[in-house]
Amino acid sequence: MTLTLSEINEQRAQQSDYLWTLNFGPQHPATHTTLRLVLQLDGERVVDATPDIGYLHSGFEKLGEHLDYNQYVTITDRMNYISPAANGVAWHHAVENLMDIEITPRCQYIRVICAELCRISDHLLSCGAMGLDTGAFTFFLYAFYQRELIYDIFESLSGQRFHPGYTRVGGLFHDLTDVTIEKIRAFVRGFPKVHGELEKLLNRNRIYVDRTKGVAVLTKEEAINFSATGPIARASGVTRDLRKDEPYLCYADFDFQVPCMKTGDCYARYYVRMREMLESLKIVEQALENLPAGPINVGEDERTALPDKHAVYQSIEGTITHFELVMNNRGFEVPQEEVYGAIESPNGELGFYIVGDGSDVAYRAHCRPPSFIHFAIFPHLIRGHTLSDVVAVLGSLNIIAAELDR
Amino acid sequence: MSTETTQQIEQRIAGCTVSEFRGQARVVVPCEAIHEALTLLKNECGFDLLVEITCVDYLNFRDATDRFGLVYLLANSATNERIILRTYVNEPDPSVPTATDLWRGANWMEREVFDMYGINFAGHPDLRRILMPEEFTAFPLRKDYPMQGRGERHNFPVIRRGDA
Numbered sequence: 363m364t365l366t367l368s369e370i371n372e373q374r375a376q377q378s379d380y381l382w383t384l385n386f387g388p389q390h391p392a393t394h395t396t397l398r399l400v401l402q403l404d405g406e407r408v409v410d411a412t413p414d415i416g417y418l419h420s421g422f423e424k425l426g427e428h429l430d431y432n433q434y435v436t437i438t439d440r441m442n443y444i445s446p447a448a449n450g451v452a453w454h455h456a457v458e459n460l461m462d463i464e465i466t467p468r469c470q471y472i473r474v475i476c477a478e479l480c481r482i483s484d485h486l487l488s489c490g491a492m493g494l495d496t497g498a499f500t501f502f503l504y505a506f507y508q509r510e511l512i513y514d515i516f517e518s519l520s521g522q523r524f525h526p527g528y529t530r531v532g533g534l535f536h537d538l539t540d541v542t543i544e545k546i547r548a549f550v551r552g553f554p555k556v557h558g559e560l561e562k563l564l565n566r567n568r569i570y571v572d573r574t575k576g577v578a579v580l581t582k583e584e585a586i587n588f589s590a591t592g593p594i595a596r597a598s599g600v601t602r603d604l605r606k607d608e609p610y611l612c613y614a615d616f617d618f619q620v621p622c623m624k625t626g627d628c629y630a631r632y633y634v635r636m637r638e639m640l641e642s643l644k645i646v647e648q649a650l651e652n653l654p655a656g657p658i659n660v661g662e663d664e665r666t667a668l669p670d671k672h673a674v675y676q677s678i679e680g681t682i683t684h685f686e687l688v689m690n691n692r693g694f695e696v697p698q699e700e701v702y703g704a705i706e707s708p709n710g711e712l713g714f715y716i717v718g719d720g721s722d723v724a725y726r727a728h729c730r731p732p733s734f735i736h737f738a739i740f741p742h743l744i745r746g747h748t749l750s751d752v753v754a755v756l757g758s759l760n761i762i763a764a765e766l767d768r
Numbered sequence: 769m770s771t772e773t774t775q776q777i778e779q780r781i782a783g784c785t786v787s788e789f790r791g792q793a794r795v796v797v798p799c800e801a802i803h804e805a806l807t808l809l810k811n812e813c814g815f816d817l818l819v820e821i822t823c824v825d826y827l828n829f830r831d832a833t834d835r836f837g838l839v840y841l842l843a844n845s846a847t848n849e850r851i852i853l854r855t856y857v858n859e860p861d862p863s864v865p866t867a868t869d870l871w872r873g874a875n876w877m878e879r880e881v882f883d884m885y886g887i888n889f890a891g892h893p894d895l896r897r898i899l900m901p902e903e904f905t906a907f908p909l910r911k912d913y914p915m916q917g918r919g920e921r922h923n924f925p926v927i928r929r930g931d932a
Contacts (some may be wrong), residue, residue, distance in 0.1 A: 416899040423884075424908060459790055559890050586845055589818050589873030600845060602817075606850040697832060702841055702852065704819075715839060717824050725829060730820040732842070737878035741909055767899055 365587045366485050381409060385750070386415050392753040395763030397737070399679075399752070400597030406748045411741045418767040426727025430689075431457045431531050431694055432668065434727065439525040442765040444487050444714065447516065450529035456703025456714035457609060464533045464665055467654040470612040472538055474548065475649050476519075477611075477705070482553070483512040484760070485593075485635040485642075492632060492757030493564055496573045497700075501563045503544035511549050518542045531694065532667030533659030543650065551645045553677055554640070561636060570672060574628035578743035578755045581626055588739045592710025592732055594759065597634045598626035604706035615652070616645045629757040641712055666694065677681040695721025699751075709760055711734060735765040773813045773851065783804050787880040794852040802855045804864040805842065812872050815851060818867065821877040823885045827911040836862050836885060863888040884909035 387398040398415040402410040422437050429437065430456075437454045439446040439717050448645040451473050458465060464471075490505030513523045520526035527534050564570050580590065585598040594600060603620040605613040614747055621637035623630040659667035668687055673680030686692045696718035704713030710732030736759045743755050772787045777795055781804060784797040797805045810816040819841040826832035843850045857864060866889040867874040868898035878886040878889045886907040889895060897904060903925075906913055 416901070417897040418899075421908065421915075428915055460788065559781070584872075586816050587872050589820075589871065589877075602845055602848070624780075628850065700794075700824070700839075701790055701792060711819065713841075715822055715841070719829060726824045728820075728822045728824075730822075734876065735820075735873060735879070738873060742872075 373456075380404070386752065393756065396768065397761065397763050399740075401749070401752070403749065406750075408744050408747055408749060408752065411744050411752075413740060413761070415737065416767055418763045420739065420768070423727055423729065426601060426724055426729075428723060429668065430722045430726065431696075434724070435527050435529055436525070439731075440764060441731065442484070442677050442707065442709065442712075442733070442762045443482040443524065444762055445530050445708045446524070447476040447526050448480040448484075448705070449712065450527065451477050451611075452703070452705040452707060452712045453714055454529045454531060454672070455705055456701060456716050457531055460699065460701045460704040460716050460718050461531070461666065463660060465532060466657055466661060467612065468537075468656045469471040469533050469658045471649045471653050473529065473657065474611050474613065474616075475646055475663075476516075476526075476646045477547075477707075479512050479515060479546070480651075481642045482639045482646075482706040485639050488708075488757070488760040489560075489564075489632055489635050489759075492574075492628075492754065493570065495753035495757050496570055498564055498570055501631065504556060504560055504563070508553060511545075511552075515542060515545045515549060518545055528715065530668055532691050533657075538653070543653075546650055548645065548696055549631050550643060550650070553643055557636075557639060565633070565636075571629065573751070573754055574632060574758070575625075575629045576618075577626045577747060577751050578758070579625070580739065580743060582624075584739075584742070585626070588742070589735050590710070590739060591735070592706065592708070593634045593638060594631055594710065594736055596622045597630035599624040604704060604711060612649075612667060613645075616648050618644050619644075620721065621674070627666060627752050629745060631758040696720055696722070704730065709734065709762070709765075712724060729768060730768060731765045733762050734768075737761050737766055773809075773849070773913075776813060777805060777808065777918045778809055792852055794854060796854045796856075799857050799864060800856050802838070802840075802853070803867070805853060806842075806867055806870055809842055809851065809853065814844045814846060815849075817843040818871040818873055818877075819843050819850075821867070821874060821881060823887060823909075824882045825885060825909065835859055836887060838864060838881070838887065839875045839883065840867070857887060861888070862886065863890055865890050866892040868892055883907075886910070 381402050381404055382402055386401055387393045390395045398414040400412040401408050425437050426434050430567040435450045438449040441609040462748040486509050490502040493501035516526045517523045519529045527575040580598045585595045585600050594651040601622055606620055618641045621634050623634055665683055665686055669680040669683050672735050674684045691731060698720050700717045702713055702715045704711050712732055715728040716724050774793055777784060781797050784795055787794050789819050789894045822839045824837045826835060826837055836857045840853040880929055881887050882895055883897045883899055884907060
C-alpha cells in the first residue's frame, strides 16, 4: 500500500500542528507552466515541499511507439517548446546513431546553428522569467524582444515559428536560404549590444542580487548525486558539457568556452546562462561564416533521407525513394538493437534511448528529460528558505512542464 | 570505453555478459546482482553520474525471453566514459532493489518506471505514482496497454461544482 499525497500531509500535520500547508499551483502565474507544489510552512519558512506533477502528461513516449522516425519530430518539438529545434536534433542524433547514418557536413553545421539559436532563446526565457518573478519586469521585455527575432529566424527557416519540426532522418526539411542567413547575421550583429544592456540591468542590481545570491545552494557533490546536468550542474562546479566532452555533430570545429561557477546558488545559475548565450553566439557566427557547400541530405541511394519535392516529382529515383520511405510496411531499415544518443540541450543532457525492432517505428522511444531530473532536486533546494524564494528557485531551475510530464 | 572496467565487472559479477554496439558498452547482469554491480561501478570504477533509469517491455519482441528489461545509463564525470547496465525481470512479481541509497537522483527515475511499468523497487522510500493520477490502476507503457481506448477521460469520476 503506497501513501497518497493527502495521507502524508495528514500524518505530518498531526505530528506538528503549528505547521500549515500551502497549495502552490497548478494554475499560478509564477509557476509559468502547469505544476503543483504542496508546501509545508513554518511561518514564512518552507519546511518541506512535495511536488505533484503529471498535469501535462500526454503519453509522448507511447506515441513514439506508434509514429515513425520522421513523424516523431512533431512530438519532440512539443516536449521542450522553448527550444524545439534542439529536441529534434537530439532525437535524430539518436536515430542516426541507431541506423549508423553519417550526415553531411552542411547538415551538421545547420543543425549546430539551430541548436545554438535554441540555447540563446531558452536562456533568454529562463533568465527573463526569473527576472520577472523577482521583480525585474524590464529585463523580461528586453529578453522577449530578442526571442522574437529568433522566432522570426525559425519562421523563415522552416515555415513555422513555434514548432519548426525541422530535422529529418539523414538530413533536414529545407536548406538555408539567403534570407535566413541574412536574418541570422543581423541577429548575430545586434545581440551583443542588447546582451550588454541585459547584464547591466541585472548583474549588479541590488534587489535581484539580494534575492538570488546564497539562495538554494547546490554543492558539486550534490549536483552529481542528483544527476544534474547542463547549466545547473555547471553553476555548481561540474565542468561536464557534452559539446566538449563527447563532441557530437561538428562541435570540435568551433572555438568556444564552457562557463562554470562554483557557488551553485540561484545567481550562479543565472550568470552561467548569461555567459553561455555569448558563447553560443560565437558558435553561430563561426558556423555561419564557415558553412560548407554541398547537399543537406545523405544520398538518395541509401534510402534514408526523404528526397526534396523537385526530385519526387521529376525523377523516378526520387519517386521510388519517397514511396519506400513513406509506405508504412516498407520504410527504414533498422537493426534490432538498442542505442542511447544524447546532446547538450539548453537545459542539460537531453538523450533518447531507442529500441529498434526492424520496422520503421521505434519499439521504445525513451526520453531523458533534463527538466524531470532537475525538478526532483527542488524539495532539497527549497528546504529552509522563505516562501518568496520559491519563485526564484523555480526560475533558476527552468522547469518546462511539457518536458517534465511528456 | 576502457576494457578494464568491463573486465572488472566480468570477474566480480557472476553470470554477466558484455557486448558493444556503435561504441556503447553494455553489460547484462542477473537481476539479483544489479545492486552489487551498481555499487561496484559507482565506488570502484568511478561511474558517479546516474544518467537515467528506464525500462523496456519485451512482450512480442522477436527472440526475447524475458518480459521487462531495466536499463541503467551511467557516466563517469571525470573521464566521460559511459556504460549501459541492463537486467531482466519477469512477471508475476517484477522487482529489483532500489538504487536510491547510491544516488538520490534515482528517486524520481524509479518512480517513473514504477508508474509506467509497475516494476517494484524494493527499499524505495516513496514509491508512488508520479505522472499518472493516484487512482489509476494500469501501467500505460506496457505493451499490452493499448494506445487508445482505456483509462481515458470518460472513465474518470466527474466532480461537480456543488459536490466539491
